[in-house]
Amino acid sequence: MGGLDDLYQEIILDHYRNQRNTGRLDDATVAVDQNNPLCGDEIHLELHIDDGRLTEVAHSGEGCSISQSSASMMSEALAGKTEDEALDLVEHFRLVMHGEQDADEDRLGDAIALEGVAKYPVRIKCALLSWMAAKDAILTHRSGDQTGG
Amino acid sequence: MSTAAPLDVAVVKRDFPVLGRSVHGRPLVYLDSAATSQKPASVLDAMDAYYRETNANVHRGVYEMAADATERFEAGRTAVARLVGAPREGTIFTKNATEAINLVAWAWGARNLSSGDEIVVTQMEHHSNIVPWQLVAEMTGARVRFAPVTPDGELDMDGLRALIGSATRMVAVVHVSNVLGTINPVPEVARMAREVGALCLADGSQSVPHMPVDFDELDVDFLAFTGHKMLGPTGIGVLVGRPAILDEMEPFLGGGEMISDVREDGSTWNDLPWKFEAGTPPIAEAVGLGAAVEYLEGFGMDAVRAHEREMARTLLDGLAEVPGLVVHGPTDPDRRGAAVSFSLPDVHPHDLAQHLDQDGVAVRAGHHCAKPLMRVLKVPATSRASAYLYNDARDVEVLVAALGRARSYFAT
Ligand SMILES: Cc1ncc(COP(=O)(O)O)c(C=O)c1O
Numbered sequence: 218m219g220g221l222d223d224l225y226q227e228i229i230l231d232h233y234r235n236q237r238n239t240g241r242l243d244d245a246t247v248a249v250d251q252n253n254p255l256c257g258d259e260i261h262l263e264l265h266i267d268d269g270r271l272t273e274v275a276h277s278g279e280g281c282s283i284s285q286s287s288a289s290m291m292s293e294a295l296a297g298k299t300e301d302e303a304l305d306l307v308e309h310f311r312l313v314m315h316g317e318q319d320a321d322e323d324r325l326g327d328a329i330a331l332e333g334v335a336k337y338p339v340r341i342k343c344a345l346l347s348w349m350a351a352k353d354a355i356l357t358h359r360s361g362d363q364t365g366g
Numbered sequence: 367m368s369t370a371a372p373l374d375v376a377v378v379k380r381d382f383p384v385l386g387r388s389v390h391g392r393p394l395v396y397l398d399s400a401a402t403s404q405k406p407a408s409v410l411d412a413m414d415a416y417y418r419e420t421n422a423n424v425h426r427g428v429y430e431m432a433a434d435a436t437e438r439f440e441a442g443r444t445a446v447a448r449l450v451g452a453p454r455e456g457t458i459f460t461k462n463a464t465e466a467i468n469l470v471a472w473a474w475g476a477r478n479l480s481s482g483d484e485i486v487v488t489q490m491e492h493h494s495n496i497v498p499w500q501l502v503a504e505m506t507g508a509r510v511r512f513a514p515v516t517p518d519g520e521l522d523m524d525g526l527r528a529l530i531g532s533a534t535r536m537v538a539v540v541h542v543s544n545v546l547g548t549i550n551p552v553p554e555v556a557r558m559a560r561e562v563g564a565l566c567l568a569d570g571s572q573s574v575p576h577m578p579v580d581f582d583e584l585d586v587d588f589l590a591f592t593g594h595k596m597l598g599p600t601g602i603g604v605l606v607g608r609p610a611i612l613d614e615m616e617p618f619l620g621g622g623e624m625i626s627d628v629r630e631d632g633s634t635w636n637d638l639p640w641k642f643e644a645g646t647p648p649i650a651e652a653v654g655l656g657a658a659v660e661y662l663e664g665f666g667m668d669a670v671r672a673h674e675r676e677m678a679r680t681l682l683d684g685l686a687e688v689p690g691l692v693v694h695g696p697t698d699p700d701r702r703g704a705a706v707s708f709s710l711p712d713v714h715p716h717d718l719a720q721h722l723d724q725d726g727v728a729v730r731a732g733h734h735c736a737k738p739l740m741r742v743l744k745v746p747a748t749s750r751a752s753a754y755l756y757n758d759a760r761d762v763e764v765l766v767a768a769l770g771r772a773r774s775y776f777a778t
């Protein structure tokens with residue numbers, strides 16, 4: 218089952234089974250909901266933004282191992298970043314998923330393990346869902362709203 | 367008819383070229399016929415022969431080839447009408463089942479519904495039997511109401527009865543659910559509709575391919591189904607309607623083919639069924655669909671249904687061996703078709719379908735275009751294995767073994 222093990226690396230299954238940064242924040246700065254109409258995956262994402270920096274990231278929702286582990290990895294990758302850094306990283310991840318940029322492990326952290334998803338076109342949307350939610354949340358915050366999606 | 371010879375699946379499989387291929391080095395086990403069926407060589411050959419031998423536009427040319435094309439195209443209609451016991455003039459070719467339902471929603475609904483009127487559908491409809499009604503309701507001020515589904519996945523007939531009343535103008539119901547497999551008592555629903563003066567439409571997308579369906583016995587006003595789920599090509603569907611009602615309706619799409627005369631001050635319409643077939647129709651597709659009907663008739667729909675009842679039983683028995691697996695829908699093979707949806711705790715349908723694919727097994731994962739039903743079942747998505755006349759117990763064995771492997775792979 219070589220092909221599948223490429224897709225479902227152990228670290229992905231680990232993030233799926235033991236998700237990091239789940240739940241809700243006591244004092245979220247911005248919250249967004251997004252879903253993937255194709256498969257029903259859903260994410261609720263909350264950010265605490267302090268002085269232009271993402272101090273806390275919390276996600277909840279439902280979905281497959283790829284979308285759930287990706288959300289967990291995203292929450293780790295973006296926490297502590299400035300809004301601009303976070304947007305850049307989201308864009309990098311998006312390009313990696315579309316096979317248009319080589320993955321930068323230093324920036325992506327565990328999310329480097331999702332590189333293999335690029336070979337499974339129908340699953341790319343699963344991996345991107347939480348990252349697109351993060352982008353939406355930051356842009357929503359910038360536009361002065363508290364909720365988006 | 368009921369003494370039909372049982373299907374010899376080993377022979378049937380050989381009629382379907384694609385079933386001979388492998389996927390990831392494993393023989394293909396195709397269990398997604400509720401999404402689309404595979405095509406026998408006879409269908410492919412009929413379409414190929416049409417293009418090679420006599421391609422021409424229909425109902426127009428006077429030359430021999432055009433006459434031959436028209437004959438083959440109309441023979442497809444005759445075959446489809448015969449299969450469901452419908453009058454030829456009430457058998458309209460559309461693009462798919464979705465367009466067939468939209469035809470009724472727009473050509474009948476948009477002109478006959480008004481504020482206060484109600485359209486009754488069920489919670490187990492495919493989106494194609496919900497959204498057209500919502501669009502028309504929004505335009506006319508009518509309201510769409512949803513009849514409930516019981517916890518064991520059957521249509522709640524008392525709940526339905528309670529919804530049908532003097533405001534009801536249309537009752538649109540799926541004959542066999544593409545998610546639950548449930549066979550709905552359409553004649554009874556049609557009677558309830560008639561009692562209040564409403565029309566009744568049955569979505570036969572999952573019944574016409576799999577069991578004997580007779581338009582008069584169903585007792586509905588409209589029956590919609592789709593070619594690609596019944597061994598035919600994509601790009602063609604069917605709306606059967608009562609000619610008396612179709613006669614009263616204005617056209618759906620306008621253009622060539624559907625007119626009798628076109629003048630600057632207005633136009634008049636062609637006879638049924640062509641009044642509802644604007645533009646060049648799906649000619650090769652009608653030829654292919656005709657061949658598909660003939661292929662099914664070679665076994666007889668009784669034999670197809672008998673086989674699928676057995677497949678439903680085999681699937682239910684096989685799935686029951688998988689620890690923790692939950693089947694959504696009736697557990698009595700007599701009350702259901704061979705599309706079986708299920709959930710496996712801790713394994714998302716997407717992951718499951720991906721894992722099964724590695725074993726050559728094709729199943730569907732997702733909401734199956736039935737999001738209201740997913741909410742009733744309280745699941746974001748399900749996995750679905752659906753069988754047809756070319757599946758056998760061996761296919762189910764491969765599925766069940768693969769499910770076991772997937773389960774341990776994702777186990778927490
Ligand atoms: C019950 C039911 N109705 C309608 C449809 C729509 O068929 P089509 O997409 O060919 O119009 C489907 C197929 O997905 C179905 O299963």
